[in-house]
Amino acid sequence: MAQGPREEFAAFWEQTRDRVRAYMFCACSNASDADDLAQECSLRALRNWNRFEGKGSRQAWLFAIARNTQVDWFRKRKRDARLVEPGAYAPRAMPQAGFDDVEMVWKTVGGLGPEYREVIHLRFAADLSYVEIAEMLGVPIGTVRSRLHRGLKTVRKKIEERENGT
Amino acid sequence: MERETIERLAMDRTLGELDADTTALLDAYLAEHPEMRPWAEGMSRTCERTREAIARKTQTSSTDTQPHKARVYRLRRIPWGAPARWAAVILISLGIGAGVGRQFRPGVSAPRPVLVQAQPTPARAGWERIAGASGDGFWETKAVAMLQPKVYELPRPRAAHAGFWDRYRQSRKERSYE
Numbered sequence: 001m002a003q004g005p006r007e008e009f010a011a012f013w014e015q016t017r018d019r020v021r022a023y024m025f026c027a028c029s030n031a032s033d034a035d036d037l038a039q040e041c042s043l044r045a046l047r048n049w050n051r052f053e054g055k056g057s058r059q060a061w062l063f064a065i066a067r068n069t070q071v072d073w074f075r076k077r078k079r080d081a082r083l084v085e086p087g088a089y090a091p092r093a094m095p096q097a098g099f100d101d102v103e104m105v106w107k108t109v110g111g112l113g114p115e116y117r118e119v120i121h122l123r124f125a126a127d128l129s130y131v132e133i134a135e136m137l138g139v140p141i142g143t144v145r146s147r148l149h150r151g152l153k154t155v156r157k158k159i160e161e162r163e164n165g166t
Numbered sequence: 167m168e169r170e171t172i173e174r175l176a177m178d179r180t181l182g183e184l185d186a187d188t189t190a191l192l193d194a195y196l197a198e199h200p201e202m203r204p205w206a207e208g209m210s211r212t213c214e215r216t217r218e219a220i221a222r223k224t225q226t227s228s229t230d231t232q233p234h235k236a237r238v239y240r241l242r243r244i245p246w247g248a249p250a251r252w253a254a255v256i257l258i259s260l261g262i263g264a265g266v267g268r269q270f271r272p273g274v275s276a277p278r279p280v281l282v283q284a285q286p287t288p289a290r291a292g293w294e295r296i297a298g299a300s301g302d303g304f305w306e307t308k309a310v311a312m313l314q315p316k317v318y319e320l321p322r323p324r325a326a327h328a329g330f331w332d333r334y335r336q337s338r339k340e341r342s343y344e
Contacts, residue, residue: 026220
């Protein structure tokens with residue numbers, strides 16, 4: 001039986017919802033804002049579901065909408081920017097060993113330049129391929145690879161500094 | 167191969183972006199050049215740790231959605247409210263001050279009382295005192311004046327202080343008479 005656009009979207013959203021939310025969390029570092037942003041993104045995607053022309057992948061299309069949603073959100077909050085101290089959303093009790101490493105990597109990625117940070121978030125949080133990221137950002141695949149490599153090099157440097165105690 | 171190339175290939179392999187043939191070639195190359203293996207392993211480890219850190223942070227966020235309230239604060243909130251309130255207060259004060267100032271200008275202040283020596287009134291008696299005997303009594307002045315058509319005399323603008331506001335008020339008065 002043929003599915004309507006709503007059912008198609010529901011099935012697609014079910015598969016990608018967690019990744020969209022993770023991507024949103026990377027941008028705002030706030031769980032409730034990430035939920036709001038993911039919801040807003042889903043509404044926009046549903047509204048424009050029939051406008052997808054079939055060029056490229058649906059995921060790249062969805063994450064382009066997610067990115068625009070983030071941009072609009074940041075624009076709206078420009079006057080009332082809230083700074084959440086790093087670690088403010090961490091569990092109150094340190095549950096696992098090695099959590100400091102997670103924080104360190106998270107902070108390092110957060111401190112990268114926007115073009116490097118975005119590629120890392122799209123690769124590791126949204127789980128997009130190089131091709132999808134390139135399609136979404138409108139840049140060549142080589143640029144995606146290069147940005148990812150530079151960003152990860154900075155992270156590796158921080159990890160090595162930490163391990164060497166410097 | 168250069169270190170950068172090895173690292174990029176290792177990154178691609180860890181992220182599943184390298185095809186099987188290139189992966190086999192890379193492994194063979196690293197087997198031949200064990201001194202380059204730490205570079206590849208270092209980048210692979212970095213990829214894994216970054217993936218793990220992001221995954222754990224985003225998963226943690228869904229289980230602990232309440233931030234520590236004491237540690238969340240506003241970075242910069244432009245306090246437009248207070249300056250706007252003060253500007254409104256200042257403007258209203260200036261408006262009231264200007265209005266009051268116009269009413270009590272030194273040039274048009276209320277006349278001071280002057281003491282004048284009054285002429286003694288001649289003593290009259292009886293009916294003469296009530297109606298008046300010299301032709302300026304009630305019937306000669308008030309009643310006749312009431313029967314006459316009323317003629318309003320328009321106040322003349324004060325030339326010395328005829329500013330924009332005076333001229334505007336004057337024109338409003340003239341229109342109201344019309």
